[in-house]
Amino acid sequence: xxxxxxxxxxxxxxxxxxxxxxxxxxxxxxxxxxxxxxxxxxxxxxxxxxxxxxxxxxxxxxxxxxxxxxxxxxxxxxxxxxxxxxxxxxxxxxxxxxxxxxxxxxxxxxxxxxxxxxxxxxxxxxxxxxxxxxxxxxxxxxxxxxxxxxxxxxxxxxxxxxxxxxxxxxxxxxxxxxxxxxxxxxxxxxxxxxxxxxxxxxxxxxxxxxxxxxxxxxxxxxx
Amino acid sequence: xxxxxxxxxxxxxxxxxxxxxxxxxxxxxxxxxxxxxxxxxxxxxxxxxxxxxxxxxxxxxxxxxxxxxxxxxxxxxxxxxxxxxxxxxxxxxxxxxxxxxxxxxxxxxxxxxxxxxxxxxxxxxxxxxxxxxxxxxxxxxxxxxxxxxxxxxxxxxxxxxxxxxxxxxxxxxxxxxxxxxxxxxxxxxxxxxxxxxxxxxxxxxxxxxxxxxxxxxxxxxxx
Numbered sequence: 242x243x244x245x246x247x248x249x250x251x252x253x254x255x256x257x258x259x260x261x262x263x264x265x266x267x268x269x270x271x272x273x274x275x276x277x278x279x280x281x282x283x284x285x286x287x288x289x290x291x292x293x294x295x296x297x298x299x300x301x302x303x304x305x306x307x308x309x310x311x312x313x314x315x316x317x318x319x320x321x322x323x324x325x326x327x328x329x330x331x332x333x334x335x336x337x338x339x340x341x342x343x344x345x346x347x348x349x350x351x352x353x354x355x356x357x358x359x360x361x362x363x364x365x366x367x368x369x370x371x372x373x374x375x376x377x378x379x380x381x382x383x384x385x386x387x388x389x390x391x392x393x394x395x396x397x398x399x400x401x402x403x404x405x406x407x408x409x410x411x412x413x414x415x416x417x418x419x420x421x422x423x424x425x426x427x428x429x430x431x432x433x434x435x436x437x438x439x440x441x442x443x444x445x446x447x448x449x450x451x452x453x454x455x456x457x458x459x460x461x462x463x464x
Numbered sequence: 465x466x467x468x469x470x471x472x473x474x475x476x477x478x479x480x481x482x483x484x485x486x487x488x489x490x491x492x493x494x495x496x497x498x499x500x501x502x503x504x505x506x507x508x509x510x511x512x513x514x515x516x517x518x519x520x521x522x523x524x525x526x527x528x529x530x531x532x533x534x535x536x537x538x539x540x541x542x543x544x545x546x547x548x549x550x551x552x553x554x555x556x557x558x559x560x561x562x563x564x565x566x567x568x569x570x571x572x573x574x575x576x577x578x579x580x581x582x583x584x585x586x587x588x589x590x591x592x593x594x595x596x597x598x599x600x601x602x603x604x605x606x607x608x609x610x611x612x613x614x615x616x617x618x619x620x621x622x623x624x625x626x627x628x629x630x631x632x633x634x635x636x637x638x639x640x641x642x643x644x645x646x647x648x649x650x651x652x653x654x655x656x657x658x659x660x661x662x663x664x665x666x667x668x669x670x671x672x673x674x675x676x677x678x679x680x681x682x683x684x685x686x687x
Contacts, residue, residue, distance in 0.1 A: 287608060288562050301551055307530070308557035315550045327538045328524055334531035339511050385510060 246273040246282065246293040249450045250357055250417060252349050253306035254292035255410035260310050260403065262441035264317045276362060307337065310403055322403040333397040336404035344411045347378040352418040357453060376420055383426040390428040409436045413445060417455040438462040469496040469505065469516040472673045473580055473640060475572050476529035477515040478633035483533050483626065485664035486543045499585060530560065533626055545626040556620040559627035567634045570601040575641040580676060599643055606649040613651040632659045636668060640678040661685040
C-alpha cells in the first residue's frame with residue numbers, strides 16, 4: 242500500500258491525490274508539515290517538499306509531484322491523463338508547468354504564506370497588500386482558463402488530462418483560502434464545477450486544515 | 465528547422481540545448497529577453513519564459529523546458545536521457561525537478577538577479593548579503609552531488625541522463641556568474657569536468673552574455 246506524505250492544503254499533493262483516485266490506485270495519508278523539516282522526512286526527500294509517496298513492500302519512494310504523476314501514467318493504464326500524440330502530450334505538460342509554477346507562484350504560494358503560515362507558524366497578521374496583489378493576479382489566470390475553455394472542451398484539448406487536475410488542485414487551495422472571486426469567469430467556474438463534482442474531488446473538499454476555515458461556497462459542487 | 469528562443473544565461477534553455485545536441489537535433493538560436501515581455505513572445509508563451517522552441521514547417525510551438533525534453537525523448541530514439549524502468553525514470557525526473565526548482569531557486573535565480581538583472585536592467589549594485597547566502601547554499605547542493613557521485617557513476621544511476629544535463633545546465637550558469645567555489649567538491653568537480661568536455665557543452669562555454677564576463681576557469685574543461 243502506498244503512503245502519501247502530505248498536508249491538507251498542499252496543492253501538489255492534491256494533484257497527486259486526484260490522479261491516484263482517477264486511476265483507482267489506493268493509498269493512505271500521512272500528515273507531514275514540510276516546514277518543520279523533520280530529519281526522517283529529509284531522508285525521504287532531500288528537497289524537503291510534499292508530496293512524497295512511499296511503498297514499503299515495493300521498497301520504492303517517489304518524490305516530486307510531476308515525477309509521481311508520470312510514474313503512474315506509465316504504470317497504470319486506467320484513465321490516461323498524459324494522452325495523445327507527442328505534440329498533445331507536450332501541450333498537457335506545458336499547461337501543468339504553467340499551473341504548477343506560475344499559478345502557484347503568483348497566487349497559491351502568497352496565499353499559503355499570508356493565510357496559513359503566518360497564522361499557524363509565524364503568528365503574524367496577513368499583509369493586505371500581498372493578498373490584494375495575489376487576488377488581482379488570480380483574475381489574469383482565470384481569464385486564461387476562460388479563454389482555453391472557450392476554445393476546447395478541457396484545458397489541454399478534447400479530453401480531461403493532467404492539465405485539468407493540476408489547475409483544479411491549485412485553484413482548490415486558493416479557493417479554500419478565500420483568494421478566488423469567480424465573478425465574471427463563467428467558463429472557468431463551469432469547468433471547475435464539473436471537476437468538483439467528480440468522486441475523486443470529494444475527499445479533498447471535505448477535509449479541513451486546523452484553525453483555517455474555507456468560505457461557504459468552497460465545498461459546494463454547484464457553486 | 466527548430467528555432468530556440470533563449471538568452472545565453474538561461475539555465476533552462478541550456479538544458480534543452482544540451483539535450484538537443486546529445487540527440488543530434490539541429491536548431492537555430494534567437495535571442496529573447498523574457499523580462500522585456502514582448503507581445504509577440506507572450507503570444508508564443510503566455511508564461512513569458514524561455515526556452516520556447518518553434519518550428520514553422522511543423523506548425524508546432526513547444527514551451528516549458530521539461531515538456532520540451534519529454535517531447536524529444538518521445539520522438540528521437542538517439543541517446544535516451546529518461547531511460548530505464550519506471551522507477552529509474554522517476555528517479556531521473558525527481559532529480560531534474562530538484563535541480564530545476566531547488567538548485568535554481570537557491571543559487572541560480574539570486575545570482576541572475578544580483579549579477580545580471582541588476583547590472584543590465586536595473587542599474588543597481590548587487591546585494592552582497594544575497595550573494596553570500598547563495599554561495600553558501602551552493603555548497604549544500606554540491607555536497608549532495610558529491611554524495612550522489614560517491615554512490616553512482618552518474619547522478620541518477622549507471623547511465624548519463626537528463627538529471628546530469630539539468631544539474632550541469634544550472635551549475636554552468638552559476639559558475640559563469642562566479643557563484644561556485646569548487647574547493648572541497650572533488651566528486652562534483654570531476655563529474656562536471658566530464659560533462660564540460662562533451663561536444664554538446666562546447667557552444668555554451670564559448671558564448672558570452674554582453675557586459676558580464678565569466679571567471680577564468682569557466683570555459684576550461686580540465687578545471
